[in-house]
Amino acid sequence: MKKYILDFVVRHNEKLGGRFGLLKLTPANGSQLPEIAAGQFVQVSVDGSKTTFLRRPISINFVDKVTNELWLLIRNAGNGTEHLLSSKPGDVLNMVMPLGNGFPVEDATGRVLLVGGGVGTAPLLYLGKILRDNGLDVNYLIGARTKDELLMIDNLKEYGTVYISTDDGSAGDPGLVTQNKVWDEKWDRIYCCGPAPMMKGVARNARKSSTQCFVSLENMMACGVGACLCCVERTTKGNVCVCTEGPVFEINQLTWQD
């Protein structure tokens, strides 16, 4: 898939709960968004922050072809992302995009479970839309510490049923996502994005039930295009770049210990 370096204009900056925000952007030159697969990411330049040197990889939350908008769900994790979240409508952000391989969707069938935690929920919105458009039965399982940290639940509901787990029981099932009652059901495929311990737990559940499972990794990276070799993950084929071979991996490609 061809990669571009493009300026985007911020159209909306919506504050979400906790340390999260949602930017909606459109190409500054008025062109149509390039072809984008669910699960791909962008590398955003952070121009106004003195302490930020490298671009920040941000996964693509949604592609709205009607409004020609790209959505980025961003967590304030330091000076770089904090600066992005302070963007105002009209501000311009430069992006290298779209990067990575995205989630495999062509061969998916039946009932699928999309498991997200924290900012890892981000790529699941567009993934759910694509899968629903493909006629699948889309189900979300979203985890958070507490109710206030659940993100974009109403948006997710447009594309599937939403199950919730919160550590404190303030919404949905109490406990971790891996303890949610949805695991009693049979799934045809699982997609997952979230903190590493959560993804590892989901991978264990998937293996137990012999369900195919794809996870999206968020390793730290510099270039995003396979040159710096910094974002490597150990796989059955050795160390590979998450930015070009991933960010999505089938769990059996990984060397996660059970």
Place this chain on the structure above:
Amino acid sequence: MKKYILDFVVRHNEKLGGRFGLLKLTPANGSQLPEIAAGQFVQVSVDGSKTTFLRRPISINFVDKVTNELWLLIRNAGNGTEHLLSSKPGDVLNMVMPLGNGFPVEDATGRVLLVGGGVGTAPLLYLGKILRDNGLDVNYLIGARTKDELLMIDNLKEYGTVYISTDDGSAGDPGLVTQNKVWDEKWDRIYCCGPAPMMKGVARNARKSSTQCFVSLENMMACGVGACLCCVERTTKGNVCVCTEGPVFEINQLTWQD
């Protein structure tokens, strides 16, 4: 004079000719401006520019006690000043101020000539007001390459007669300020700020006519408070810091060659 570190809010950003702009700012906390002498400067933090590490020394153009505004006339001389000139009303700039000694005014009498060139015109506006308020006959001699690069002439006219020299003769006398016809007259004191060659020429004219002459230097500096010892000027007393011993010097303190 006590020094402060204060946030200022930008109230107005006026584009002037060429690469110049005028910022009008007021203390962000609503406090009264501290006591400021004409010829003092501020050290402004440039927060949004990746390539700017140090503060930028900017001379104080004017102090408006009625509106509680500090004016900074800024020349776009690189990324730092360019960023300052892109400030919008409501933006906050942090300043260490007021710094340096300013022009001696208490002992001035009679007819005074204030000679400025380029951004060196900046401190002469407030100086003219102070001298006029003290009952002196204030006269400005402003030099520029061409008419379009003359700065704030209408403001200067509020406090004195304005004479002009332009290299191309597009306004006032043709040629350098040192060739202007005002030098035929007798002055009781000369104040000067501008590019080094201009100030050296003015100093020569002053010596010829045995007129007391003060110049304001713009040596590059890091700290602005006498610690880094980078902005030194060679004087009859050895190397001294322009930021604390200056920026204003009586020309006979300097070791400028004739």
Place this chain on the structure above:
Amino acid sequence: MARLNVEIGSLKLKNPVLTASGTFGYGTEFADFVDLNRLGGFIVKGTTLNAREGNDYPRMAETPSGMLNAVGLQNKGVDYFINNIYPTLLDIDSEIIVNVSGASIDDYVEVARRLAPLERINAIEVNISCPNVKQGGMAFGTTCEGAASVTKAVRNAFNKTLIVKLSPNVTDIASIAKAVEAEGADSVSLINTMLGMAIDVERQRPYLSTITGGLSGPAVRPIAVRMVWQVAKAVKIPIIGLGGITSGKDALEFIMAGATAIQVGTYNFVDPTVTSKIVDEIDDYCHRHNVSDINELRGII
């Protein structure tokens, strides 16, 4: 743009802009962003005799105006390069230079020997300065004797242009450059990364799996320019300067300090189009300053 032609040993470069090893993949990773044929050349990533998995993740940390990396020469080995990568590069109309690394002198020699027959490889860059591997690398680059011994051995095995990449983690880089020149190197490139370290104080652990790593980016540029200037005063062979170059202006600092060509490294990660812009900016500078031959600017400081 004939005014930008420069020569490094027997290499004739259309312009002085090269890419630094390990920052531009095999060029093809950047083909969507840059017309590769516009560049003087590419230095493809560190190649060793046998495949290497490199160091454990995490391998990078952002630092003020720079970054630390600890990749550790991950690559699939010289034979994989020859059989699988080299054939894909043949259409590129720019010089292809292979960066050669090793844990022993024999390793360096063997990699050089295998690369020597490749028609399109007219030069190798011998890396005696990698800070991120336990054996070899920087160990050779921090003494005159070590640098000389690697150079001498590789010189005997490789009769095309031999560039030696120097470590900045030394007291006197000029003496190391002289030692390398004396053993027949055609050029030196400098600087490799500075050994650095960063600590995540909240988690009370280093950011890198290897604790220390190599610092690169604009942060180190003043050190790199100074070293190029010192080396230019000490050797007669052409110098390739690198270290934090982000623009034509930065590149010209190195050229004026004495470099014949330059490499763009870390900034490829920030702006993948930067190499092409630098070619334009240097050419524009020559135009504005009436420079008919870029070589006139070399070492004017």
Place this chain on the structure above:
Amino acid sequence: MARLNVEIGSLKLKNPVLTASGTFGYGTEFADFVDLNRLGGFIVKGTTLNAREGNDYPRMAETPSGMLNAVGLQNKGVDYFINNIYPTLLDIDSEIIVNVSGASIDDYVEVARRLAPLERINAIEVNISCPNVKQGGMAFGTTCEGAASVTKAVRNAFNKTLIVKLSPNVTDIASIAKAVEAEGADSVSLINTMLGMAIDVERQRPYLSTITGGLSGPAVRPIAVRMVWQVAKAVKIPIIGLGGITSGKDALEFIMAGATAIQVGTYNFVDPTVTSKIVDEIDDYCHRHNVSDINELRGII
């Protein structure tokens, strides 16, 4: 804030935050911005036997996340300090450490000898690492022999706390630290500035009158942290870490790498209140992490 107390030789500091020589004047320049009594101490600027005018203007250039300087030890000499500056510092309730520089070993010894009787001066920092003077300075600091000889001579002339400030422009800073420790230094401080250079390409000349100068600021912090970590593994005497510290977090990097105290340098120019903030930020960190004694964090990496 008793949890922030640290000791360097016989010095008892109320907290580990010192100011670096040449960046904080004599403290009084910053009295409008910082309550000087809140700091662990001040290292007043480089003092030589005789007055020095320093280098010609221009003496500085801004660089990415840092700056170059070439002040060249401008100062009025040790007698002027004793007679005119020292009496103005007596009301400050923080340790006052004098940075001592010289062009010869005899110079260092004589300055130390004259400072020794001053009651409020409990320590000196011997600068064997100034890159901006032709004689002395860094010439002593780049070999073990040079560093040892200065230390030995000054040790005999000064029986209070002796700190030696090391140059980072060396291949192996740990061996130099060991040489200095062996001659009786009570502490080492590191790093002094990295030798660097910047060129104004439009005007085709260096920014500094001296061509090269000393690079400081956040740019060099990863190098400084790495060197402190290396030296901490090599010596038993306490280390004072410096190089690009801008915050409590940065200061803690040095402490976790092995420093007992830290110095804030260049960033005083950017935020004149930063030293006081760093004291608060370190204390806040100790509070959040339940650290009852800052010394527990030292060298945990």
